[in-house]
Amino acid sequence: MxxxxxxxxxxxxxxxxxxxxxxxxxxxxxxxxxxxxxxxxxxxxxxxxxxxxxxxxxxxxxxxxxxxxxxxxxxxxxxxxxxxxxxxxxxxxxxxxxxxxxxxxxxxxxxxxxxxxxxxxxxxxQNRRWDSDFLAVRRALEDNLIGPLVEFESRIDRFRPQVRDRWREQALPGSGLWFDLGPHLADQALLLFGPPTEVSATITTSRPAAQVNDWAQVILHYPATAHQLALTVTLHASMLSAAPTPRFMAHGVAGSLLKQHADGQESQLRAGVSPLDEHFGVDNDPLLHYQQEGDPIAIAPPCGTQARYYAEIRDAIAGKVENPVTPAQATALMVLLETAQQAAASGQRLPLALNDDERKAWSQTVR
Missing domain, CATH: 3.40.50.720 (NAD(P)-binding Rossmann-like Domain)
Structure with missing residues (x-):
């Protein structure tokens, strides 16, 4: 070996x-x-x-x-x-x-x-590509469970009213909630739907003592085409959300999807659970599939597998598989993050200015 x-x-x-x-x-x-x-x-x-x-x-x-x-x-x-x-x-x-x-x-x-x-x-x-909640939603969309999609919402909300003494919450380059949680939300959206045509956003400060942004709502706009309906994707992050909010919601012409609770791998790691534990990544919160009539169908989510990222990095270095997160994808994501900041500052919808390689990096999507 x-x-x-x-x-x-x-x-x-x-x-x-x-x-x-x-x-x-x-x-x-x-x-x-x-x-x-x-x-x-x-x-x-x-x-x-x-x-x-x-x-x-x-x-x-x-x-x-x-x-x-x-x-x-x-x-x-x-x-x-x-x-x-x-x-x-x-x-x-x-x-x-x-x-x-x-x-x-x-x-x-x-x-x-x-x-x-x-x-x-x-x-x-981008470890959250292998979160149980995202994997469940992605599989359901790939299986076309709710038909053509018209609305998608992805949220990471927390309740942290006290500003912490850490660099992420200080007025430093690259700090703030949008650069902390935005990369997860935006990367998952790009994986599902590819680059949007335009971006609009509100990125602001909600806690009185906060030095940097701690609330963000960014909307990705996908226009209708000959083969697809118009799609609105909302990315939301907050530090003042005491009430539970769904992690994912998706609405299509044939039904809706709801994933209430988030993947638990971070909580397990914080509790000292080894990634090699047989229960690591197990998610007991089902994805709910709503149709026009009847009770929702509960769909068991797959196991979260964030550790797969480093297995793929190992194999990519050996030339056995592709890089799981390429520089072109990572750069396109940075363009989206800064475009959202510019849209929030200007109050306007702004186009996403990607080069051909950065746009092609997201060719394998469910849209």
């Missing part, structure tokens, strides 16, 4: 320790060799259950360019993504960047160019 890929993880905050470290240490063919963190004791304690003992270094740049490292995973604050990814690619490393990819589409396109120049894999950790 081939030797495992040596991995360096940059950043051991919430995202690095909760998501990346457990998946990296439980995916066959990957070996976590280096972690960049200012708290070696935290790293040691967190990785003890996985029997992983990486070298801990204080310098992110040292981790990004370390000799003997094949894959660099960047889970540091958003404003450091570009510089660290650039350094790693130029040092000959394959690179995974946590979402959001970069601060803007210009940085994203430059990283894509550098990766191509050095013939290195570059990908973005």
């Amino acid at each position: 081939a030797a495992p890929l040596s991995v360096a993880l940059i950043g051991f905050g919430f995202v690095g320790s909760t998501f990346h470290a457990p998946y990296l240490t439980t995916t066959a063919g990957l070996e976590l060799k280096v972690v960049s963190s200012r708290d070696p004791d935290k790293v040691k304690e967190a990785l003890a259950p996985f029997d992983a003992k990486p070298q801990v270094v204080g310098s992110p740049l040292e981790a990004a360019t370390s000799d003997g490292i094949d894959l660099v995973v960047i889970a540091s604050p958003n404003d450091s993504h570009f510089a660290l990814a650039k350094a790693a690619l130029e040092a000959g490393k394959h690179v995974v960047v946590d979402k959001p990819f970069t601060l803007d589409s210009a940085e994203a396109r430059e990283l894509a160019r550098i990766a191509k120049q050095h013939n290195r894999l570059l990908s973005v950790f």
Whole structure:
């Protein structure tokens, strides 16, 4: 068997320790060799259950360019993504960047160019493509359960009235709720429906002490064609939603779909459940299929499989499968995120300005 890929993880905050470290240490063919963190004791304690003992270094740049490292995973604050990814690619490393990819589409396109120049894999950790709720909805739409679609809504709402002392909620580049949760919502919508023609948005601050946006409603507009009905896709995120709201709703000419509760993999990881546990990713909340008459049909969702992302990264580096999240897809997503910001600032519907490669990257959709 081939030797495992040596991995360096940059950043051991919430995202690095909760998501990346457990998946990296439980995916066959990957070996976590280096972690960049200012708290070696935290790293040691967190990785003890996985029997992983990486070298801990204080310098992110040292981790990004370390000799003997094949894959660099960047889970540091958003404003450091570009510089660290650039350094790693130029040092000959394959690179995974946590979402959001970069601060803007210009940085994203430059990283894509550098990766191509050095013939290195570059990908973005869009783990929620493998959430149970999304997988259930996607399968139902692919099976055409509710006929031609006219309206789709995707929400990630939370109730956090107190502003936390963390960089994501401070007035820093790449902070705010839209750059935190927007990449998940928008990536899933692009996977389902491809790029919209226009985008409109309201992105604002709702909590009195908030320094950055903490409420967002972004609408993707898809016009009617000779073969499709007009479709409106609403992406919503809030930090002041105490009442439960559905994770997904979809309405078509033959019925509706409702998924009330979100995938539970994050909650399991936070509770210390290993991705190798037989119950990991199991979702007991059914997808409800409403038709014109009768009670809704309950459809069991598939198991969530976020760990599959790193298995596919491993195999993509070996040339066995395609990159699960390509630079073109990641760049198109950045264009959508910044277009929504511009639409919110201007109060206008704005077109999505993608190049041909970025638009073609979403050819396999249910629309």
